[in-house]
Amino acid sequence: MSASAAKQTNTKPLEGLLVVSIEQALAAPLCTGRLAEMGARVIKIERAEGDFARGYDDAANGESSYFVWTNRGKESLVLDFKQAEDAALLKRIVSKADVFVQNLAPGALARAGLDSAALRRSNPRLITCDITGYGEGDASALKAYDMLVQCESGLVSITGTPEGYGRIGVSICDIGAGMNATIAVLSALALRERTGAGTGLAVSLFDGAADWMTIPYVHEMYGKGAPTRQGVRHPSIAPYGAYTTRDGRDIVISIQNEREWQQFCAVFLREPDVANDERFATNNARVCNGAALDAVIAGAFALLDVEQVLHRLAEANTAFAQVRSVAEMAKHPALRTWPMQVGDCELELIAPAVRAPWDAQRFMPAPRLNQQGAALREEFADVAIGEPS
Template sequence: MWQDKMNVEGGMTGRNTLQGLLVVSVEQAVAAPYCACKLADAGARVIKVERPEGDFARNYDRAARGESAYFVWLNRGKESIALDLKDSDDLALLRRMISAADVFIQNLAPGAAARLGIGSEALRAADPRLITLDISGYGEEGPYRDMKAYDLLIQAETGLAAITGHPAGPGRVGVSVCDIAAGMYGYMAVLEALLERAQSGGGKAIQVSLFDALADWMTVPLLHQVYGGRAPGRVGLNHPSIAPYGAYAAADGEVVVSIQNEREWLRFCSQVLQRPGLAADPRFADPSARVANRAALDAEIAAVWERLKRAEVVARLEAAQIAYGRVNSLADLAAHSQLRRAPVDTPAGELELVAPPARLVGEAVELGRVPALNAQGAALRREFARGNTQAANTPGEAAQ
């Protein structure tokens, strides 16, 4: 049992942390694959169950040398098997895989897993050690339970779009924040359940929804609305309640500047703007006044910055020890000196991904390969064939 491995003297590190853990994931799109990917990165054996035509994220784009950028990002280190869950033999095979698993993840439509006989309640009744994770759009109950939910829809429903963008209109956050948030919460909850199981021997039934995940991230603006009577307005690339904290245009590009206290405000006026008297202007004398008079403040800053190259603005900010960030393009990010990368093997050949954010000091980053559709299908069918008592003890053609 995997929980017994946790007690071995000296422990396990790096990609071996979850070695011996079997995860079966009936997954598609982003949220569930993100969670399962993190478990695979930590050394778990993850079997990705795809529909016969494959996870539809395989066809989102062809940006990564013919492969989907989404799929390459989310499915490294997994084994792939294509199953038709309407076929009784394939469904029986899935059940045998789950019976050997430590963790079962699914993000089918609400109620679909139960109708197939692989709902959390039935599975955990048969195996109380099993940890199940159900990821959905709005949760397993409530009036929105059966609504279809995708990332942009949840950005709109949770009010995120209403506080994002320019004053002229709402905007979308440019990455799948709802899916990523739900996948992160699922990953954290699975790890907590594994730790508890190591002590108690019992598993957990976990439910995470995209809506709940983003609602948590929306807590601060929600508190402003509920207790302050108004939501933060859309202010483009600016902070809604601090000024100056936003993007200002130099002659050849934008720079975001952040003033967090009055000492920085004085240095900003004297060293960056080279207008020390501005700090005493009654319109800008304290943080609240600067926010209330943001338009006038922005005009004062713009009058100075528009005459300067971005490099000169940055030099002044650094000399004054003022926090800043360049408004970079994706091409700038691709060439960024701080960007860490790691190679990954894919059906299209080797690609470079962003390295996992959590660094394990002294350990190299190694990412498992991205599987082709059904790449391990034949091996998994043999491994989990009816009557095979050795199932799950040794991986088949594992995606290492």
């Protein structure tokens, strides 16, 4: 490897940038955690009792799985911005920052004179990102915990089985808001390279969830109605769902076009004439005759053990997936993990989804509460703050 290639590999894209975040729970910590992975220095401001996500569980060697996932590589400073001395310290730190992220309750920082607009007036190059549940409109006062937003956005109404609603099994609205905030910050950093000026950004959990609901929304407003709850079935493609083998394993198959359907019938079902049955000859026909279609396919699955099913699906070149448990996912051949020190143990955590030349191949630990507090107070003790323009 050449010296220039080695330097590029070891240089992270956000090295030298300072991110300050008054954050809690998941959305904002996930955003700033991604920025930390890209090399930014992230100072996490916490209240005296700490980010409440520290107490969500103790699955990670006695620490919270949520916290160690989203806060690795950060610095922790306990600060009460309602106190004049700490408010002044926060202003001094932010005056040197490139990015400021917060997900407090709407109006909390404004009441202390520390809203994003005021911070940008003091530091015109500052990029601010306010993460809320529902934006600043009539719904802004609603509590915005993840499952509540799943309900309000309609996600729950289309998730689950015909017999009952289902929550998406991870905190998808929080995660989506965190990723949207990351995209927004990176976009604003790119804009600042051209203009020299910071930007005020706003992201809400509801906006992200509503964006994902575009297809059901269009069907409801302009089509024949939003899709109903399908369980492990697709509302508009068939066959695309789970079928059970003779030995009790669920396998999802997906047919995307007529060529695949004909091949599935000939090779897997071993009944090529089924492909030309008028009930099943097109995708729309298969969707309309879903119960009859499922009966044919389920009958074939019920005669075969899982290994026979997988072999025959591969022979038919049919797309499939095994419905795996978390324990089975943990042994998946595609899963990548990196080590991270958590307390006195080294845990293997799931590696970042983006593979990049600057990957470190291991995670920095998440900070203890106020771990860098004394050092940060000393570092920013004498910083001069510019006057608002």
